[in-house]
Amino acid sequence: MNSAQWLVLMFGAAAIVWINWYFFLGKRAAVQANSGATGMQEITIQVLGGYSPSLVRVRKGQPVRLTFDRREKSGCSEEVVLGSFGIRRFLPPFKKTVVEFTPDKSGSYEFTCGMGMLRGQIIVE
Numbered sequence: 229m230n231s232a233q234w235l236v237l238m239f240g241a242a243a244i245v246w247i248n249w250y251f252f253l254g255k256r257a258a259v260q261a262n263s264g265a266t267g268m269q270e271i272t273i274q275v276l277g278g279y280s281p282s283l284v285r286v287r288k289g290q291p292v293r294l295t296f297d298r299r300e301k302s303g304c305s306e307e308v309v310l311g312s313f314g315i316r317r318f319l320p321p322f323k324k325t326v327v328e329f330t331p332d333k334s335g336s337y338e339f340t341c342g343m344g345m346l347r348g349q350i351i352v353e
């Protein structure tokens with residue numbers, strides 16, 4: 229093999245490692261919501277081609293305030309759906325939208341865009 233072929237091979241291997249890290253390990257880095265003196269568990273989720281963080285940990289029985297900070301106009305992310313909590317909310321572009329609920333059962337709950345393409349997860353424990 230010549231050096232150009234090696235380069236392509238190395239690049240391909242690096243891309244595979246990165247993709248695996250991004251989808252499997254990166255996604256697992258859950259963010260624990262902060263709860264201040266009020267007991268409100270607050271977290272801001274950036275909406276830009278996906279949800280960041282996409283995995284959020286909260287405690288059962290305490291109110292949760294998710295602030296969706298939508299930084300794009302792409303039609304895909306204009307709605308967020310938390311089916312298990314009966315929530316469907318329009319997210320105006322370049323604005324922050326607050327969604328509040330109190331999880332009363334532990335488990336793992338999905339939140340998605342209106343079409344179910346972008347996905348995130350809330351873990352209640």
Ligand SMILES: [Cu+2]
Pocket residue numbers: 303304305341342343344345346
């Ligand atoms: Cu979508």
